[in-house]
Amino acid sequence: MISNFTYYNPTKIIFGTGTIPKLNKLVPRKAKVMVLYGGGSIKKNGVYDQVMAALKKREVLEFGGIEANPDYDTLMQAVKKIRKKGVDFLLAAGGGSVIDGVKFIALAALYPGEDPWEILAGDGLSKAKEALPFGTVLTLPATGSEMNSNAVISRRSIQEKLSFSSDLVFPRFSILDPETTYSLPQKQVRNGLVDAYVHVLEQYLTYPVGAHVQDRQAEAVLMALRDVAQAALRVPPDYNARANFMWAASCALNHTLNRGVPEDWATHSIGHELTALYGLDHAETLAAVLPWLLWVKRKQKQGKLLQYGYRVLDIKTQKYSERIDQAIEATSAFFHSLGMPTTLTAYGIDPDEAAQKVQARMESHGWTFGEHNDIDGKTAAEILRLSR
Ligand code: NZQ
Numbered sequence: 001m002i003s004n005f006t007y008y009n010p011t012k013i014i015f016g017t018g019t020i021p022k023l024n025k026l027v028p029r030k031a032k033v034m035v036l037y038g039g040g041s042i043k044k045n046g047v048y049d050q051v052m053a054a055l056k057k058r059e060v061l062e063f064g065g066i067e068a069n070p071d072y073d074t075l076m077q078a079v080k081k082i083r084k085k086g087v088d089f090l091l092a093a094g095g096g097s098v099i100d101g102v103k104f105i106a107l108a109a110l111y112p113g114e115d116p117w118e119i120l121a122g123d124g125l126s127k128a129k130e131a132l133p134f135g136t137v138l139t140l141p142a143t144g145s146e147m148n149s150n151a152v153i154s155r156r157s158i159q160e161k162l163s164f165s166s167d168l169v170f171p172r173f174s175i176l177d178p179e180t181t182y183s184l185p186q187k188q189v190r191n192g193l194v195d196a197y198v199h200v201l202e203q204y205l206t207y208p209v210g211a212h213v214q215d216r217q218a219e220a221v222l223m224a225l226r227d228v229a230q231a232a233l234r235v236p237p238d239y240n241a242r243a244n245f246m247w248a249a250s251c252a253l254n255h256t257l258n259r260g261v262p263e264d265w266a267t268h269s270i271g272h273e274l275t276a277l278y279g280l281d282h283a284e285t286l287a288a289v290l291p292w293l294l295w296v297k298r299k300q301k302q303g304k305l306l307q308y309g310y311r312v313l314d315i316k317t318q319k320y321s322e323r324i325d326q327a328i329e330a331t332s333a334f335f336h337s338l339g340m341p342t343t344l345t346a347y348g349i350d351p352d353e354a355a356q357k358v359q360a361r362m363e364s365h366g367w368t369f370g371e372h373n374d375i376d377g378k379t380a381a382e383i384l385r386l387s388r
């Protein structure tokens with residue numbers, strides 16, 4: 001049965017080529033703005049110059065250096081500066097890491113408690129009552145962060161990577177100009193395609209509840225990603241392929257596909273542990289976990305695996321076990337076609353060691369994952385041991 005749900009998404013999307021100058025209208029006239037960015041890609045590809053030109057009538061401060069998998073300690077430096085200078089509007093210019101980092105900063109800057117780490121690891125979300133307003137200029141289609149209220153924050157000093165979700169941190173607006181992606185290295189395009197694809201599967205490949213709209217929308221996003229993947233990787237870049245990729249990645253995780261349906265997220269949760277332990281890119285962890293999770297959970301996921309195989313992958317065999325085998329193999333093959341490995345051994349990581357470490361961490365936190373909440377440390381270890 002479809003569960004009761006609320007649908008809320010207040011983020012205004014401005015999509016298309018040449019849209020960054022619209023910042024002049026989108027950011028309040030009298031705002032004291034801080035522009036936040038990553039390691040410098042926006043300075044090389046012209047995004048920084050476009051943003052600064054659009055904001056030139058305002059008082060603008062900047063904070064660069066937010067790393068991939070944004071780190072708590074870096075973000076707290078921004079919080080300090082914001083409080084000191086009285087900044088009242090934030091603009092994130094970059095990929096998911098910069099946007100997630102800004103979501104945390106927006107909450108932490110106005111956090112009434114002692115220690116903002118509680119937002120991730122304690123009851124901080126119940127204490128937080130407001131966040132600084134912010135907008136985004138997205139430069140990497142992948143996470144959907146530009147149109148959702150989630151953030152994932154790392155704290156390298158204690159090897160943690162944790163997430164939170166709050167209605168207070170929906171971006172006020174996000175500018176999606178596909179041309180900002182032209183400077184992406186192929187590896188990041190590959191990562192983005194895999195991340196978006198797995199986002200849809202986390203919300204779709206569970207068990208059927210008769211949600212026709214959500215199922216067909218999920219299938220549409222999966223098929224669109226498959227349709228444009230090769231063209232999106234092409235150099236020189238193709239505008240339409242990048243535009244489709246960008247919008248598909250936003251639609252993959254903007255709180256539409258998961259309304260009233262069960263969700264998995266075990267691949268992501270195990271993946272976050274792998275990033276915390278080994279520093280793999282987020283998408284690399286997903287591709288090294290998902291196929292093996294599907295093998296282990298093929299029985300529980302049978303109904304949806306059959307539907308996915310038939311409708312998305314065009315696998316028409318009536319033999320159920322064959323269709324499921326082929327659906328899982330075709331998923332790995334899709335990742336390989338993008339140049340993405342699907343094993344831990346491809347990164348020189350020993351699957352037995354990873355299994356042991358992830359199991360210990362999950363057990364120490366008391367975590368279980370999956371749509372049935374039955375993926376405990378032992379099952380996660382079983383999944384990871386197959387990733388060879
Ligand atoms: O730091 P800069 O110099 O900007 O370089 C970045 C970074 O090195 C570069 N890049 C971004 N746009 C570029 C570009 N290089 C050239 N041209 C451009 N146009 O790409 C590198 C990776 O950027 P990053 O933001 O880290 O990648 P992504 O967007 O994949 O974000 C990954 C983070 O998002 C989290 C992940 O866990 C990870 O921390 N996620 C957030 C989610 C959410 N908020 O809903 C959901 C996801 O499942 C995910 O967990």
Ligand code: ZN
Nearest residue numbers: 143195199268
């Ligand atoms: Zn993801």
